[in-house]
Amino acid sequence: ETGVTQTPRHLVMGMTNKKSLKCEQHLGHNAMYWYKQSAKKPLELMFVYNFKEQTENNSVPSRFSPECPNSSHLFLHLHTLQPEDSALYLCASSLRDRDYEQYFGPGTRLTVT
């Protein structure tokens, strides 16, 4: 079983809704990541947190708002999304000095209607 869990696994939301994706890691890691996987594009890194501090924001629109309250939990708050935001959102974690070995969660399949 993966040490990284994500909830919900599936989410359908309207463009005016506000929802949050949750990620939790049980591996003792200190870096966490959000990725977006669209059907027709390569996997894209969205945000990186090291020791709860955001160190990367890969030009993500402000309708995506990350939150990392501690090194085990990572949230992605969503509001006023667009249909093109429909994708699989993957969370990953790693040790900060072994960031090449990232462990991924199962993802949240998001559909924006």
Added chain:
Amino acid sequence: AQKITQTQPGMFVQEKEAVTLDCTYDTSDPSYGLFWYKQPSSGEMIFLIYQGSYDQQNATEGRYSLNFQKARKSANLVISASQLGDSAMYFCAMRENNAGNMLTFGGGTRLMVKP
């Protein structure tokens, strides 16, 4: 320009045979790392193997080996003795030293193992 290119969108291999998944990369950073991940239909990404740009030997992990040809900027994944459970999407990724924690992924190759 694409930093990671996987030219094979889909491949078939017979069970128990070996298969090579291609990956080429583009970087001017002398220090970088190359990775392969497996994504089964369940969606999670599973780390398979890592190769550092200064590593002298090709990386191996069980049935996985990475054929690293630095001059050609290629990092092909070789899976020996394919199993039905190897059917999945496979992603090549790169981390450049001057890009912090960022991993750049290729478009993936769907591998299908035939019984």
